[in-house]
Structure formats: structure tokens, C-alpha cells
Amino acid sequence: MKVPSNLVKDIRDYYCEKLCYIYDRKEADSMILILFDYYFKISRVKMLLEPDLRLSESEMLKIHFAVKDLLKYKPIQYVIGETEFCDLRFKLNENVLIPRPETSELVRMIADSCKLSSVGNILDIGTGSGCIAISLAKMLPQSQVFAMDISEKALDVAKENAANNNENVIFIHDDILSLRNDIETKFDIIVSNPPYVREMEKTDMRDNVLNWEPHGALFVSDDDPMIFYKSILEFSKTHLNENGQVWLEINEFLGKEMLSLCQDLGFCNIRIIKDFREKERFMRLNINQTSRLGS
Ligand code: GLN
Secondary structure, three states: OOOOOOEHHHHHHHHHHHHOOOOOHHHHHHHHHHHHHHHHOOOHHHHHHOOOOEOOHHHHHHHHHHHHHHOOOOOHHHHHOEEEEOOEEEEOOOOOOOOOHHHHHHHHHHHHHHOOOOOOEEEEEOOOOOHHHHHHHHHOOOOEEEEEEOOHHHHHHHHHHHHHOOOOOEEEEOOOOOOOOOOOOOEEEEEEOOOOEEHHHHHHOOHHHHOOOOHHHHEEOOOOOOHHHHHHHHHHHHHEEEEEEEEEEOOOOOHHHHHHHHHHOOEEEEEEEEOOOOOEEEEEEEEOHHHHHHO
């Protein structure tokens, strides 16, 4: 089969058909529209208004190669190298996770809960693309946001995103499981969306996640799935200001275990919050003042 013409509407149909090998028609068509919009600023409306719109040879090649990547299950966000999160644009590559819609719920909840108080320092542990840290910096302009990641390549992406969104975030290259830096700052908010998918859950995941997204940002061993939370919470005990809060994105199947971990570590006001899919996805907690002073 050959592309029937260089008319935009023919190209749309032709490549949509190709993508239908692995995606349903609606998803396939919306991907083609994203490509048209991203590469050529051709919107759905423009296509309707100008049915004779045509692409040049080199423009057609761009679509050709993008569709080739999509057919290898490469997520569209990596194909075009960007995405939207909390109304901001973020550059992405395969060194960082693609921000999920539920994570934007977490950001909005944190921002809402901070509107009435004056939040000073915020720390995002395992920042990846920087989407949480940078969105919070935008929503809470009076705060100073810090963001940590073990991956230098992820930090490069996050730094570029902070610059593109005009936010001044302080980046820390470190591993929460064994910190090298002496972090003396205290925080009002510590937030994290650490790796939490157990190896055993891999079988339920789609190829576009499994084959393309960084496993280090996603997976934990079946034997010790709370490994990151333990370190984050221990760190929080010594680095949270009075009345400070920890906000976590969690594995929907591990709510009960997370609850006992937080209680064992002396946290209080622990709340598990559901995401828009009704899954137990977030936790909010405070430091227990007496245990902090006593420890
Ligand atoms: N929610 C992500 C997913 O389903 C996982 C994010 C994480 O491990 N922190 O792929």
C-alpha cells in the first residue's frame, strides 16, 4: 500500500489505518492529529476549513517515521518528546517517566492544601521530568522547591523543564536509599512518586510502558516493595518542619501495608486518598511531634 496522495486528509486516513494494527481507531486517529498539530501546527479545525491542505515530501517523511516508531509501541509523548502536565509543557525522553494524570491530581491536592498556609521549602524525591516539582513551583510561587533524583540524565531533563517554564528549582543529585549529600534544609512539604510497581505486576502492563519507560523509575522487587517509602519516611522524620506534611503516590494494592509502615514509624494524621479511577493512590501524613522530639 502506498500513501494515496499528499493531501492531509488522505495522509490522516492512511496512517490511521496503519496504526489500527495495534491501537483502536479512536486512539490511532488522535495520535495522527497530535502529530499534525505538533509538527505542522495543523489542527482538526484547520483541516476542516482547508480540505485541500497538502504536505511536502519532507513533511510526509516526518509522519512516516513517527508512525514507524508508534508501531513499535513507542509512546507518542516520547515520539514528539513532550507532554502537557498541570497546564505546563514538559520535555521528555526515555530517561524519565511519562507523567500520569493521577500524578497531576496529587500536585493539585498539595497546592490546594497549601493555599491558606505559607509554605516555605518543598522537596520532591525522585523528580524524573520534574513535573511535580515544577508544577508546584508554579502553583505556589512563594515557596522554594528542591528536587532530587538518582539519575543525572533525568536531572538534565528536569533542569531543561524548569528553565523552559521559568521556575527556579534547586536540583540535588542523590540516591534516597543512600544519601551522599548532607541535606541540612528542613521542608514544609516532602512529596514523592517513587518506583512502586512490583515485578509480579509486570504481566499486567502494556508494551508501551514495559519496552520504553525507564524501569528504574517504575519497578521494585516483590520482596521489598516499600523500600523507597521506608527511606523517604525515615528522611522525613528528620527533615520535616513542625506541621510539615508528606505526600506520596502509592501502589493501589499496598494501602494497608503503607498505613502500618507509617504508623510504625510514628507518623500521624495518615490519610489514604483515592484517585479519579477510585484507586487508593495517594497518602498524606504528618510527623508525630512527640516521636520526632524523642528520636
Ligand atoms: N503509575 C505508574 C504506572 O502505572 C507507576 C509510577 C511509579 O512507579 N511511581 O505505570
